[in-house]
Amino acid sequence: MSSSDTSAASAASARETTEGTVYTVTGGDWDEVVETAQRSDDERIIVNMGPQHPSTHGVLRLILEIDGETVTEARCGIGYLHTGIEKNLEYRNWTQGTTFVTRMDYLTPFFNETAYCLGVEKLLGIEDQIPDRASVIRVLLMELNRLSSHLVCVATGGMELGATTIMIYGFRDRELILDAFELITGLRMNHAYIRPGGLAQDLPPGAVDQIRELVKKLRKNLPEYDALATGNPIFKARMQDVGYLDLSGCMALGATGPVLRSTGLPHDLRKAQPYCGYETYDFEVPTADTCDSYGRFLIRLEEMRQSLRIVEQCLDRLQPGPVMVADKKIAWPAQLAMGPDGLGNSLDHIKKIMGTSMEALIHHFKLVTEGFRVPPGQAYAAVESPKGELGAHVVSDGGTRPFRVHFRDPSFTNLQAMAAMCEGGQVADVIVAVASLDPVMGGVDR
Amino acid sequence: MSDANGTAGEGVNPEKELSAENLPGQRGDGGEEIRVQRGMFGADNGGDTSGYGGLVRSVRLPGASNRPYGGWFDEVADELEGALEEQGLLPGNAIGKTVVDRGELTFHIEREHLVRVATTLRDDPALRFELCTGVSGVHYPNDKGRELHAVYHLRSITHNRLIRLEVGAPDGDPHIPSLVPVYPTNDWHERETYDFFGIVFDGHPALTRILMPDDWQGHPQRKDYPLGGIPVEYKGARIPAPDQRRSYS
Numbered sequence: 001m002s003s004s005d006t007s008a009a010s011a012a013s014a015r016e017t018t019e020g021t022v023y024t025v026t027g028g029d030w031d032e033v034v035e036t037a038q039r040s041d042d043e044r045i046i047v048n049m050g051p052q053h054p055s056t057h058g059v060l061r062l063i064l065e066i067d068g069e070t071v072t073e074a075r076c077g078i079g080y081l082h083t084g085i086e087k088n089l090e091y092r093n094w095t096q097g098t099t100f101v102t103r104m105d106y107l108t109p110f111f112n113e114t115a116y117c118l119g120v121e122k123l124l125g126i127e128d129q130i131p132d133r134a135s136v137i138r139v140l141l142m143e144l145n146r147l148s149s150h151l152v153c154v155a156t157g158g159m160e161l162g163a164t165t166i167m168i169y170g171f172r173d174r175e176l177i178l179d180a181f182e183l184i185t186g187l188r189m190n191h192a193y194i195r196p197g198g199l200a201q202d203l204p205p206g207a208v209d210q211i212r213e214l215v216k217k218l219r220k221n222l223p224e225y226d227a228l229a230t231g232n233p234i235f236k237a238r239m240q241d242v243g244y245l246d247l248s249g250c251m252a253l254g255a256t257g258p259v260l261r262s263t264g265l266p267h268d269l270r271k272a273q274p275y276c277g278y279e280t281y282d283f284e285v286p287t288a289d290t291c292d293s294y295g296r297f298l299i300r301l302e303e304m305r306q307s308l309r310i311v312e313q314c315l316d317r318l319q320p321g322p323v324m325v326a327d328k329k330i331a332w333p334a335q336l337a338m339g340p341d342g343l344g345n346s347l348d349h350i351k352k353i354m355g356t357s358m359e360a361l362i363h364h365f366k367l368v369t370e371g372f373r374v375p376p377g378q379a380y381a382a383v384e385s386p387k388g389e390l391g392a393h394v395v396s397d398g399g400t401r402p403f404r405v406h407f408r409d410p411s412f413t414n415l416q417a418m419a420a421m422c423e424g425g426q427v428a429d430v431i432v433a434v435a436s437l438d439p440v441m442g443g444v445d446r
Numbered sequence: 447m448s449d450a451n452g453t454a455g456e457g458v459n460p461e462k463e464l465s466a467e468n469l470p471g472q473r474g475d476g477g478e479e480i481r482v483q484r485g486m487f488g489a490d491n492g493g494d495t496s497g498y499g500g501l502v503r504s505v506r507l508p509g510a511s512n513r514p515y516g517g518w519f520d521e522v523a524d525e526l527e528g529a530l531e532e533q534g535l536l537p538g539n540a541i542g543k544t545v546v547d548r549g550e551l552t553f554h555i556e557r558e559h560l561v562r563v564a565t566t567l568r569d570d571p572a573l574r575f576e577l578c579t580g581v582s583g584v585h586y587p588n589d590k591g592r593e594l595h596a597v598y599h600l601r602s603i604t605h606n607r608l609i610r611l612e613v614g615a616p617d618g619d620p621h622i623p624s625l626v627p628v629y630p631t632n633d634w635h636e637r638e639t640y641d642f643f644g645i646v647f648d649g650h651p652a653l654t655r656i657l658m659p660d661d662w663q664g665h666p667q668r669k670d671y672p673l674g675g676i677p678v679e680y681k682g683a684r685i686p687a688p689d690q691r692r693s694y695s
Contacts, residue, residue: 023661079657086642087666091673091688122548251576254631265603272606370694376480376507377547380599380610382579393582393597397481398505400694404667406582408599413580416634445657 044072049430051080057156057434058441062418066427074422074430076415081445089405093371094120095332097402099192101392104407105443106189107152110145111385113194114138116405118275118381119394120196123374126325133321134198135276140211140314141184141193142276142383143307147218148177149386149438150300150307154225157297157435161238166228173221180214183207198324201336208315215308215315222308225301239294243421243433246291253417257388257410258303259437261287262295269384281310293436303386330372333364371400387411387438409443477509480586510543518607519551525572526553526563535562552610557622560613564628567600567609575600575609578625580635583643585668593617594645598625598632615645624649642667 015022049062061077085100092100101116102109121127155170178188184207185191185200193200229235245255247263260267268285270278286302288295324331333353337346353361374396382391388410397403414437421433483503514520523544527537540559545552555563567575577600584595592614601608615622624647625632636647637656644665647653655662664671675687685691 021663079655079659082657084666087673088688091691125548252630254578254580254629256577267603272603273608376477376505378507378552378584378597378610379548379550380608382608389579389601391579391599393599395584398483399481404582404584406597408579408582412634412638413631416631 047427051077057439060415060434060439060441060444062430062434064422064427064430069426069428071422071425071427071430074419076418078412078415078441078444081441083446085446086405086407089402091401093400094196094374094402095371097405098195099190101405101407102190102192103442104446105385105387105390105409105411105440107149107440108145108385108387108390108443109189109191110138110141110194111383111390112407113192114142114276115381115383115385115390115392115407116394117194117196118383119379119392119405120374122379122381123377123394123396124196124330124372125375126197126327126330129325129327130198131322131324132277133202133319134323136314136318137199137203137323138194138276139278139281140311140318141181143310143314144177144180144211144214146307146386147304148174148181150304151177153386153435153438154229154297154300157432157438158229158235160431160435161235163229163235166225169221169224169228173218176214176217180207180211183210195324195332197327197330197332198322200332202323203318208318211311211315215311218304218308222301222304230298230301236294238429238432239292239297239436240290241292241294242425242429243293243296243436244291245417245421249417249420253420254413255388255417257384257386257414258296258299259388259414259417261285261299262289263287263291264289269382269389273382275381275383281313283307283310293432296436300386328363329367333360333367373398373400374402382408385410387440387443388414407443407446409446411437411439411441411443412446415439415444477506478589479504479506480588481505482588508545508547511546515544515546515551518605519546522551522573522607522609523553525570526566529566529570529573530563533562533566535559550608550610552612554612554614557613557615560611561623561625561628564598564600564611564625567611568628573602574604575602575607577601577603578629578631581625581632581639582635583639583645583667585643587669589614591616594620594643596622596639596645620644621646621648623647624653626650641665644668 013024015024044065044067047064047066049064051059051061059080061080063075063077064071065073083103085104089097089100097116097120098113101112104112118127121130151170151174155167155174158166158170181191182188184203185193245253245259245263247265249255250260250263256267264287266285266287269275271285283306286299286306288299335346335349336344339347353364376396376398378393378395380391380393382389384390389408390410391408393406393408394402395404417437418434422430425433483501483505485499485501515523527541530537530540540556540563542554542556545554553563567573579599579601582597584597586593586595594615594617596613596615598611599608600611613622622645624636626636626647627649633651634656636650637653639645640647640653641655641658642665654660658666673687673689675689677684677686677690679685
């Protein structure tokens with residue numbers, strides 16, 4: 001880089017030191033900035049929205065070029081929440097992987113876990129051996145999770161329009177669902193409950209009753225969102241025809257989920273490429289034909305009702321049985337129980353492996369320290385998350401650790417559509433459009 | 447790789463003699479070698495005193511499949527080959543190999559023909575893979591001459607199908623044509639793969655880093671890029687950083 005090059009004045013200059021390369025980042029030349037500003041139209045300014053603005057769904061940075069109230073160009077700056085989960089997975093064994101992937105899109109932990117586990121199970125070739133009870137519980141948790149994710153979307157979306165009541169209602173109902181998750185998995189979020197081969201443990205006593213109670217409460221509460229928002233003229237005025245993206249736009253930009261279904265295409269992986277036995281459940285795929293934020297809102301409301309239907313069907317078909325594959329080379333050997341210092345191995349199990357069976361002890365030790373081996377190859381498993389197609393591309397090199405795991409997160413892909421939805425619209429509509437995409441930065445940045 | 451009665455220091459491959467169908471990772475001599483495993487416990491500094499240190503095993507990815515592939519796979523392969531022939535392109539030149547594994551169909555595409563193949567897959571009414579779910583990179587340091595792989599999953603909503611395209615590029619010349627003109631959704635996905643693997647997608651409108659900071663050096667998802675980390679103390683014991691722990695692979 002030549003120092004006489006004036007355009008390079010604002011670029012970071014590099015200097016080699018003993019500690020590595022040091023970059024000196026400086027601002028532009030103020031005289032130049034002022035001069036450029038004077039030459040340009042004084043109504044046209046560039047605004048950074050975020051990364052700390054409360055209406056940007058986490059650390060999302062929107063870079064808007066606005067002319068008066070009109071957005072002429074919109075771009076996203078992402079990466080503020082990048083945590084290197086995909087890299088970290090390569091240094092843990094296959095079972096530990098669920099602990100990481102559950103933290104990707106933190107509003108849809110069970111979907112992340114299921115996509116990952118379905119991929120690993122495909123690599124192992126044990127899809128047919130997953131016990132029915134494990135699949136039913138997976139579906140049950142995923143559908144409850146779909147409700148909680150949609151509730152956050154509706155709640156925060158409402159709050160961004162100034163409707164704080166809907167926000168309070170949404171988080172109230174989500175909290176009920178998280179209580180059920182806490183009872184079942186021990187945690188409100190980041191569960192690591194779904195494991196390759198099945199589940200970490202069975203449902204605890206009282207879980208089915210609590211979920212039945214929960215379904216009853218939600219059936220009572222869900223109409224409140226309709227009453228508050230669906231027919232509300234202010235709500236409709238803010239949402240209708242905002243964030244428009246038609247079918248060809250969705251296809252080109254890879255948008256899936258409610259965004260795609262708001263164009264009238266009933267594409268849902270639960271119907272198109274069923275997994276976990278979804279083909280045996282009775283539910284509808286709601287669509288809208290408005291291609292706008294309001295259509296997506298209505299779809300989310302209807303999907304919540306459909307999810308409740310699926311949850312009820314799950315509860316009805318829960319049969320006692322194992323929740324982990326019978327293959328002892330894969331099934332995690334632990335028997336978890338609540339101890340004085342929290343959840344851990346049950347004392348009975350430890351007594352058995354330490355006291356009576358040396359083979360069981362060796363087996364336990366090998367599985368826990370080494371983990372199981374997965375035959376080399378690659379697999380792609382996709383699930384319909386509340387946001388769209390969540391795909392896990394899982395590669396094994398025959399070892400006890402993933403060789404490569406890539407998540408195709410729907411938030412990441414859908415967020416690309418932000419520019420197409422916002423350019424040419426009003427600044428205030430950017431927030432509505434982004435909210436209708438429902439991006440979660442944990443999933444976008446991973 | 448040594449033969450069955452390998453000399454000392456060369457190691458012994460037990461699977462030559464064993465009927466090893468049940469051993470994971472055993473694919474005979476077919477497929478593509480991605481790794482040679484030595485010993486059993488991942489220690490390569492003489493720390494493995496178990497007596498298994500001399501084991502040598504070749505780890506292979508599934509190799510090319512022969513016709514018939516089964517199900518709709520043949521239909522897609524026929525249509526694709528026919529459509530490429532119509533455009534005056536020999537299918538054998540564009541499609542390096544076709545792999546059917548675990549119920550999934552993978553076409554390994556030569557990188558110079560990737561855009562043509564993707565356009566055909568998208569536009570041909572009998573193929574119609576209208577949705578691309580993005581690109582994922584994989585770094586195989588031992589796959590000499592094509593260390594970097596870009597993996598695309600294409601979904602056809604019309605026909606309800608999913609296929610995979612895989613393109614390889616050498617470390618020394620990490621260029622793959624961009625699919626953004628065909629599938630605009632790959633814009634961010636290709637930036638991500640560039641960011642993490644250093645694959646340069648020629649023709650991308652603005653190939654910059656997307657998740658790592660702009661002035662980051664190196665491409666973190668490559669296998670030669672260290673994970674980093676510091677040892678932590680837990681109940682008096684010192685637990686090494688994740689990339690310093692023993693690997694059993």
